[in-house]
Amino acid sequence: MKRLILTAAALALSAGIASAQTVRLGTEGAYAPWNFINDAGEVDGFERELGDELCKRAELTCEWVTNDWDSIIPNLVSGNYDVIIAGMSITDERDEVIDFTQNYTPPDPSAYLGMSDDVDVTGGVVAAQTGTIQAGYIAESGATLVEFATPEETIAAVKNGEADAVLADKSFLAPIAEEDADLRFVGEDVPLGGGVGLGVRESDGELREKLDAAIQSMKDDGSLNEMISKWEVSSTF
Structure with missing residues (x-):
């Protein structure tokens, strides 16, 4: 019933x-x-x-x-x-x-954004927004995942030293990298999702x-x- x-x-x-x-x-x-x-x-x-x-x-x-x-x-x-x-x-x-x-x-390819070219994206600390496919990927990649509620907080984590890099959609990160000379793409792009x-x-x-x-x-x-x-x-x- x-x-x-x-x-x-x-x-x-x-x-x-x-x-x-x-x-x-x-x-x-x-x-x-x-x-x-x-x-x-x-x-x-x-x-x-x-x-x-x-x-x-x-x-x-x-x-x-x-x-x-x-x-x-x-x-x-x-x-x-x-x-x-x-x-x-x-x-x-x-x-x-x-x-x-x-x-x-x-x-859309995901990409890593950091502040130096020698960032270790496979063994370092990588930020991602909570509940994203990027967070799931980092958790299984060998890197240390730090999660944040908003995309802006992931970028701030890289800039203030809480994270070595952030992993997110490249289309989101590209204009940020273009506007901020301290940030750059590091590592290889990662194809995720359908x-x-x-x-x-x-x-x-x-x-x-x-x-x-x-x-x-x-x-x-x-x-x-x-x-x-x-x-x-x-x-x-």
Whole structure:
């Protein structure tokens, strides 16, 4: 009986989302150029432009919600918003908890950023944002992992000597390295993840299908590659 009740509740939730007038898009707002808060206090960046276009093509009315990265999946599951669009790489571990659309960028190489060319990225202390694929990689690489709640804190850890390097998406680190003469790329790039996709609850299959079709339409007409190139977040398809 309990299983039947839970199943019925899941179906009701799925139907509610599918027919809802407003779909809430959850993002971090702290990972430029993917997503950030602009001077007007609004969500901006590649994923803001992408999300707005996907909602238009899927004929959905959408609103934006910001959420800290370390609780972004639990708060999707609990219903605080309906979609994660936050530079989230598709991984098997995450796919056990939520569902993903097809990827809207190819896998973006991760890179190490440090303050000297002789940084030991395999045996030293490496910073990463909590709950990222980079943190998981460092934990298994032989280096000492130090985790921080925000991307900005990982950069600060390198600059104040708490970490020898930081590992993050190269598209996030590139403008930082360009603007700060004390920071440079070190070591080799690391390919991680299966590209970046939208995350939805496992019960929201209809919503996932609508968003999947919208992503595919942007791939088919070339507009997704144009947007990727504009924001320089990844290689194109």
